[in-house]
Amino acid sequence: MPGKKDTDPKRGPLSLFVILIAATVVAVTGTLLQYRHFVGATEDSLKFQALGIAVSLEASLKNRDLSRDAAAGNLFRDIVTGGRWERIAFLALYDGSGTTLLHSNEHLIGRRIEDPAITSVAASGMPVFGYTTLGTGERVFVLNFPVHIRADERILRLALHPYPAERAVRRAQLQAASILAVIMLLWIMGYFLMRAVKRSEELKKTMAERERLALLGEMSSVLAHEIRNPLGSIKGFAQYLLERSAAQRGEDDSAMTGEYLGVIVAESERLETLTEDLLLYAKPVEVRLQTFSVRDLAEEVIASLRSSPAEGSGAAVHPFVSPGLMLTSDRDKLKQVLLNVVQNAMDAAGENGRVEVRAGLSDAPGRGRTFITVEDNGCGMDPALQARALSPFFTTKTRGTGLGLAIVDKLVQALGGSVVIRSTAQQGTTVEITLPGGTMHA
Ligand SMILES: Nc1ncnc2c1ncn2[C@@H]1O[C@H](COP(=O)(O)OP(=O)(O)O)[C@@H](O)[C@H]1O
Ligand SMILES: [Mg+2]
Numbered sequence: 001m002p003g004k005k006d007t008d009p010k011r012g013p014l015s016l017f018v019i020l021i022a023a024t025v026v027a028v029t030g031t032l033l034q035y036r037h038f039v040g041a042t043e044d045s046l047k048f049q050a051l052g053i054a055v056s057l058e059a060s061l062k063n064r065d066l067s068r069d070a071a072a073g074n075l076f077r078d079i080v081t082g083g084r085w086e087r088i089a090f091l092a093l094y095d096g097s098g099t100t101l102l103h104s105n106e107h108l109i110g111r112r113i114e115d116p117a118i119t120s121v122a123a124s125g126m127p128v129f130g131y132t133t134l135g136t137g138e139r140v141f142v143l144n145f146p147v148h149i150r151a152d153e154r155i156l157r158l159a160l161h162p163y164p165a166e167r168a169v170r171r172a173q174l175q176a177a178s179i180l181a182v183i184m185l186l187w188i189m190g191y192f193l194m195r196a197v198k199r200s201e202e203l204k205k206t207m208a209e210r211e212r213l214a215l216l217g218e219m220s221s222v223l224a225h226e227i228r229n230p231l232g233s234i235k236g237f238a239q240y241l242l243e244r245s246a247a248q249r250g251e252d253d254s255a256m257t258g259e260y261l262g263v264i265v266a267e268s269e270r271l272e273t274l275t276e277d278l279l280l281y282a283k284p285v286e287v288r289l290q291t292f293s294v295r296d297l298a299e300e301v302i303a304s305l306r307s308s309p310a311e312g313s314g315a316a317v318h319p320f321v322s323p324g325l326m327l328t329s330d331r332d333k334l335k336q337v338l339l340n341v342v343q344n345a346m347d348a349a350g351e352n353g354r355v356e357v358r359a360g361l362s363d364a365p366g367r368g369r370t371f372i373t374v375e376d377n378g379c380g381m382d383p384a385l386q387a388r389a390l391s392p393f394f395t396t397k398t399r400g401t402g403l404g405l406a407i408v409d410k411l412v413q414a415l416g417g418s419v420v421i422r423s424t425a426q427q428g429t430t431v432e433i434t435l436p437g438g439t440m441h442a
Helices: 011-061 072-082 116-124 163-247 254-282 294-307 331-349 383-388 404-414
Strands: 088-095 100-103 128-133 139-149 152-160 290-293 316-321 325-329 354-362 369-376 418-424 428-436
Touching: 011 088, 011 139, 011 152, 011 163, 072 088, 072 100, 088 139, 116 128, 116 139, 116 152, 163 254, 254 404, 290 294, 294 316, 294 325, 294 331, 294 354, 294 369, 316 331, 325 331, 325 354, 325 428, 331 354, 331 369, 331 404, 331 428, 404 418, 404 428
Parallel strands: 316 354
Antiparallel strands: 088 100, 088 152, 128 139, 139 152, 290 325, 354 369, 369 428, 418 428
């Protein structure tokens, strides 16, 4: 196996993710802080305005005799409607017990109110700020301010419309919302970017793998061709000598010679299988379609595996294929595929194992498809082994080439089908081949 040197494909998307998170944290906290600062600042400006008005009102009321001033009730109303301070919602003056002495709304003069703010200002002499809701439903900013009028301690209540400030706050909210929207957009873009990066990474990997396999195929084909001819001579002459040594029984060393020659013939045959597999794997696949009975094919495959004692492991192979199943595909290629898969199943199942070959029309909706499954109760594969089983030259057998499943995969793909392997270690394996087409005749 070649060394795995490729850089971690997860690193690109990961760093992008980290950058996105950092940008989000910075932007969100920045926006939040700015928003809070802004809200605080607009409230401060309301406070200062209210204090300014209160101080100047105190100055003009200081020496006034409110009880004698007949028009006093109108004084506050005039201020509110006069437009000098256009943001005043209402004005009121209370004594320490909460009795209304003056009010911009004359109807309220003389009423007593219970308000902790008034009590607090009366007790401490410190201004108190807050909000209250008017009868109209409007929320207004309120200042309760201690004033001295002719040596009497009074409390001036001043309500301001906060709408310019609220408009500013709303603008800040809008700004925050748009920043959040931009961040969200960035996340969406980041998501798609990450997906694209991942896809291109995968594509690169499959391309590299394909290139590697193509090169491997070329090399194999050259090698196989070069080996085939000398191998044929070696095997031929060894067979010839074997026959001759058998004919000349009687000489002392003929038994030994015969055994050695037998080894040469067997090993040559093994090399022959390897070169055939190599060529099969390396050669481009030419598909020749014909319509045939799947059951006949399965029986042919099983018979041919049973008849070659060198490969037979003794496992019992049972076909369960309806005689009416007809398939249009490349019969020779499919036979090659089944030979490899059933051989693997027999190898895995061992002496007393059992292999079942099934085929039928898959009941997935849409176009017709034929499935062929080969199930064994053999040694099975763990997930790591299974992940490598299709790779060329991967084998766990002392005399295996590791090309069987690679050829299966290649041929089935050429036939427009797919191979799925389900396996559990120590329990068995099912190889499912799905091919396009297929009909059932009664
Ligand atoms: N039915 C099976 N049960 C268990 N292991 C299997 C099965 N089929 C394939 N394998 C595993 O996959 C490997 C590769 O199979 P294959 O490509 O046919 O090569 P080979 O048969 O020459 O080893 C085998 O060596 C074996 O470890
Ligand atoms: Mg095999």
